Structures are given as structure tokens and as C-alpha cells.
Amino acid sequence: MASTYTMNLVTGAQGKEHITSADDGSLYASMYGTGQYVMHGFTHSLVNSNLIRIAEGDALINGRHCRINHGYVADLQLASGSNGLNRIDLVVITYKKNTESDEKATLDVLTGKATSGTAKAPSYEAGNVLNGDTVVQFPLYRINYTGINMPIVTQLFKPGKxxxxxxxxxxxxxxxxxxxxxENTTGNNPSERYPGTSWKLYGVGKFGVCVNASDIDFAKDKTGGAKKINLSTSQMPKHHHITYGHSHEVNKHYHGVEKIYVTTNQGGSHTHKAWYDKDGGGSNKTRYIPGGHTESSDNFIKSSGMHTHDMLIPEHNTKSTATTTKNNSDANTSDSGTGSDITILPPYITLYRWKRVN
Structure with a gap:
């Protein structure tokens, strides 16, 4: 059953000294963690095979703060290695609580057991001050000996921050x-949220495409493309236009010519002569002998005066039966279209895209 406890006001005035190491240890543990940490420092240098030097620093052991003061170092003696034997030593911070008013921290070397086989690190007190343990050790370095050679030092802690x-x-x-x-929709420069940085709009009016190192069109920082294009003849889909063979019919019909009278032009006065031949008695004959030998001295046909001749062209119709014209060959249509640009923009939404430049 848990003990009943009155709330302890650590930083409140009480007219007497009342803040304990446990109070501070609890505070540090809640702030930095309940484990064992080197906050800074505690670096080492191996002076020789028998001396390791630990520099100034600060460490926390379950909230208990211990330190090597600024400007100081701690020199720790090491046991010599043994010919043909192996050994592992540990450099540790030891927290020890004797009484409520007697706590201390020391740097110690825990010497391992030498062996001709595989060496093992010495045991240490791996307790927790917050749990009431009075001795707790925090390993800082492992020192490996192989015979009488210079030992090898390995850091065991991760420096805190x-x-x-x-x-x-x-x-x-x-x-x-x-x-x-x-990206954002407000247009606010990200430098407002990240003080000390500089941002500029990037790729204004352009879509983003992931870089493809194997495609020169999509190499790093490459730009290209257009909102509209004009297709050339070679870019148009393959196609053709055909006018198929067809016929045109002409219905049966007539063309009429009305009855008309025509009159020839007048001709002038004229005579007609003829050839004749004589009979056996030498008398002139009046018979016409085509191809005769002698032209008559007188006109054979008397002169006729100026006159005209009338002629009637009767009314009539031309006649036609129905006919069909036909074209059995295909024909191409004429060109069409204006060659205007076409839009190739996909559906989109606009955003402000920013790139940090500094």
C-alpha cells in the first residue's frame, strides 16, 4: 500500500534550507531522462599504456548531476598488460550514497581478469538512483589489452546534446x-513561417514532372512544352476522303421550237446564159447542150428583177427519253480546315509553388 505524502513545494520559501539532491535529481531526470548520459565533455586521451586522461564535462546519473570542473582533467592509472594475456578494464563514474547528507561521485577504473583466452569486462553496479539504489556505476570507456601492446580504448556512451x-x-x-x-493557396511567402530563410516562386505557369535521368526531355531542371500546338501534315492521323461512284438521272422531257416565217434577202437584176450547138443546116438551136461549144450571143434566160423568197419553218418538238449519267470512279474531296492552333491543356488547378533559395 502506498504511503500517504504531503505535497512538497521544492522552490517555495520555507524559512529554512529544504531543497535536497533528490529534489534536483528528480527535476533533471524529468527534463533530460531517467537514464545515464554524458551531456558534454568527458573525452579521453591515452597518455601511455598506464595512464588515461579524462577531460572536463557534465554527466547525469538518473538525474544526479556530476561533473569535472571547467579547466580540470582527471588522470586515471591503468594496470600494465601481461605478456601473452588478454584483459578488459572499464572506466566508470561511480555514484555512491552513504547517507542522506553524504553522496558523492568518482571516476574509477574497474580492472578485469587477465586470461590467455577471450577476455571479459568486469562487472559493475548497474542500478538506478531513482529506485533507491545507493551505488550506481556508469561505464564510460572499455580498455582492451592484448599482451603488453598499447591498449585500445572504446567509448561506450553517446554524447548528449x-x-x-x-x-x-x-x-x-x-x-x-x-x-x-x-505549395500553398494563400500566396504567403514561406519565409514568414521560417525566419531567416529566403523563398522564390518556382516554375511559374508550368506543370511539374519527376526527373527521369534516362530521358533527356525530363532531365534535372529541364523545361519545355506548350499550351497550344499547330499540327503539321505529318502529325495528323492517317486518313482519306472518298466520293463513292454514283449516278444522276434525267427525266423524260422535250425541247420545243415555235412556228416561224423567214424571208430571204433581195437579190439584184441578172441573166443566165447557156451553151448551144447548130444543126446540120447551120441554124441556131435553142436547146441547151451542157458542155456545148458555142456561147449564145443573147441571154438564154432573160433578166429577172429584184425579188425575195418566203420560207415557212413549221412548229416542232425535239424528243428525248429518260437517261442516266454515271461515274464509276472514286474522287477526292477538296481541302478543309483552317490550320488553327489546338489547346492541349489538361484540367488543372493553380497553386503558389515556392522554392527555398537561401
């Missing part, structure tokens, strides 16, 4: 890097 470093890391995650693209 300060609040500023954490803030910077968070901002590095939250603030997009240079070259980043953001």
Missing part, C-alpha cells in the same frame, strides 16, 4: 533545407 543543440536540430528538421519546394 544541450537544449540549444536540441533546438537547432529540431529547427533543422522543421525548417526545410535549401532547394525545398512548398
Amino acid at each position: 544541450s537544449l540549444m543543440e536540441i533546438y537547432q536540430n529540431i529547427m533543422a528538421i522543421l525548417i526545410p533545407p535549401v532547394g525545398w519546394i512548398e
Whole structure:
């Protein structure tokens, strides 16, 4: 059953000293974590095979803050290696609580057991101050010995980060890097949300296409395309136009000519002569002998005066039966169309696209 406890106001004035290491330890543990951390420093240098030097730094052991003061170092003695033997030592921070008023932290070297086989690291106190453990050890370095050779030092902790470093890391995650693209519908420059950055509109009036390194048309930062195009003859789909063979019929019909009178023009006065031959007695004969030998001295036909001749052209109709004209061959139609540009824009929606440039 849990014990009943009155609320403890740690940072409130009480007229006496009342803030304990447990109070601060609890606060640090809640802020930074309940584990064991090197916040900064505690770097090492191996001076020689028998001396390791630990630089200044700050560490937390379950909320308990321990440090090597600024400007100081800790030199720790190491046992020498043994010829033909292997060994592993540990450099640890040891927290120890003797009483409520007696707590301390020290840097210690835990020496392992030398062996001709595979060496093992020495055991250490892996407790938790928050659970009431009075001794807790935090391993910093493992030191491997092989015979009398120079030992090899391996760091066992991951350095923690300060609040500023954490803030910077968070901002590095939250603030997009240079070259980043953001879109919005408001038109607000992203520099308003990310102080200290510069952004410019990117790809104004253009669609975005993922880079394709194997296609020169879509190489990095490549632009192209058009809103409208005009198809050339070679770009048009293959097609043709045909007028199929057909016939035209003409119905049965007539063409009429009305009855008319015509009159010849008048001719002038004239005579007609003839050839004649003589009979056996030498007398002139009046018979006409075509191809005769002698032309008569007188006109054979007397002169006739100026006159005309009338002629009647009777009314009549031309006659026709129904006929059909036919064309059995195909024909091509004439050109059509105006050659205007065609729009190739797909459905779209406009956004503001920004690129971080600084």
C-alpha cells in the first residue's frame, strides 16, 4: 500500500534550507531522462599504456548531476598488460550514497581478469538512483589489452546534446533545407513561417514532372512544352476522303421550237446564159447542150428583177427519253480546315509553388 505524502513545494520559501539532491535529481531526470548520459565533455586521451586522461564535462546519473570542473582533467592509472594475456578494464563514474547528507561521485577504473583466452569486462553496479539504489556505476570507456601492446580504448556512451543543440536540430528538421519546394493557396511567402530563410516562386505557369535521368526531355531542371500546338501534315492521323461512284438521272422531257416565217434577202437584176450547138443546116438551136461549144450571143434566160423568197419553218418538238449519267470512279474531296492552333491543356488547378533559395 502506498504511503500517504504531503505535497512538497521544492522552490517555495520555507524559512529554512529544504531543497535536497533528490529534489534536483528528480527535476533533471524529468527534463533530460531517467537514464545515464554524458551531456558534454568527458573525452579521453591515452597518455601511455598506464595512464588515461579524462577531460572536463557534465554527466547525469538518473538525474544526479556530476561533473569535472571547467579547466580540470582527471588522470586515471591503468594496470600494465601481461605478456601473452588478454584483459578488459572499464572506466566508470561511480555514484555512491552513504547517507542522506553524504553522496558523492568518482571516476574509477574497474580492472578485469587477465586470461590467455577471450577476455571479459568486469562487472559493475548497474542500478538506478531513482529506485533507491545507493551505488550506481556508469561505464564510460572499455580498455582492451592484448599482451603488453598499447591498449585500445572504446567509448561506450553517446554524447548528449544541450537544449540549444536540441533546438537547432529540431529547427533543422522543421525548417526545410535549401532547394525545398512548398505549395500553398494563400500566396504567403514561406519565409514568414521560417525566419531567416529566403523563398522564390518556382516554375511559374508550368506543370511539374519527376526527373527521369534516362530521358533527356525530363532531365534535372529541364523545361519545355506548350499550351497550344499547330499540327503539321505529318502529325495528323492517317486518313482519306472518298466520293463513292454514283449516278444522276434525267427525266423524260422535250425541247420545243415555235412556228416561224423567214424571208430571204433581195437579190439584184441578172441573166443566165447557156451553151448551144447548130444543126446540120447551120441554124441556131435553142436547146441547151451542157458542155456545148458555142456561147449564145443573147441571154438564154432573160433578166429577172429584184425579188425575195418566203420560207415557212413549221412548229416542232425535239424528243428525248429518260437517261442516266454515271461515274464509276472514286474522287477526292477538296481541302478543309483552317490550320488553327489546338489547346492541349489538361484540367488543372493553380497553386503558389515556392522554392527555398537561401
